[in-house]
Amino acid sequence: MTGVPGPAPAPLTVLLVDDEPLVRAGLRAVLEAQPDITVVGEAADGAAVIPLVRRLRPDVVAMDVRMPLMDGIEATRAVLRTVPAPPKIVVVTTFENDAYVYGALRAGADGFLLKRARPAEIVHALRAVAAGDSLLFPSAVRELAAAHAQEPGSAEAREALRRAALTDREGQVLRLMARGLSNAEIATHLTVGTETVKSHVSAVLSKLGARDRTQAVIAAYESGFVSPG
Template structure:
């Protein structure tokens, strides 16, 4: 029923095409590998292999993996943290309205991450709980390599702003923001914006308060 509802909502948009559906984790991995979609909506809790393991398998084995958005019931679900650390581009609540769903798919398709302030705070708390000396020591090295503007961009990324929103906030062009984001990812050793934000909290660059 949920998959049918999602399909109806997404296929009503002229720029979106639903290329497949999966009922289990293994089926999701197999279909993604064969169909190569741009975006995957991955339920966190799936039969046989949960959405986290399925996400890990997809991102680790495909040369050009899709952007994965995990779908969950609770924004503070511990599974969400694990999925984001696995490389998911963000998460979407099952209670999201159609406009939020459509906006989320378009957002991650163009390379942005789907993080909400409440989720960032929750991530920060989880990161603080497991942070030890090693992550902070490693962070000290990449923090020192950030330019002032790159540091500004990382802070804004941690608030969940998109590239366009950061462009407006900083008074620079979107392409300039994109260049700074790419530099931040390279210096933090992150696959995407979400992992860069997690690294920022785990390393003490950002504080949960």
């Protein structure tokens, strides 16, 4: 008996935000060549992002960081602060070691993507972040933290980590997260089950008030709990 195929999965929807029309046109062409991706809208400035996100409900926002009226840092912060169930936000940048990129990641962006990336890399990155995967290699976070962390090990950052009251095991997990280990690799390192690691990671994120692993790792660097070196 031949089964009846189910409905096709909904396409991945993307909002493009960049003040350069050529960049938006190039990204649109790359993305709309994929059968499972739909560009639902465009904006030339961060100030237009919130109403568009509310109306279009994209899965992912590809956000430039350097824009004239409202930059990508403030736009990211505003979306995450005001929009229920906000989309994933990928920073699109010319320079990977840019203070703007670090600021956007601190504000809650889910990762960054270089404008010079190959089309296949762009497509893979947006699919990955929509699925909940990280776009950041540990070395990239370390380099950004080393170059742009505001007063690493400052009293304020140390106090925030102290208030989080991580257990010894949660501290171990955070250090291994900062090294870029996956949950499975952390489980092997600590000789525990993967589900146990997932519980520890969730506890770390909750105690630090971090949206994701990237923000938790940034907090670890800025408090001096982990050294960029």
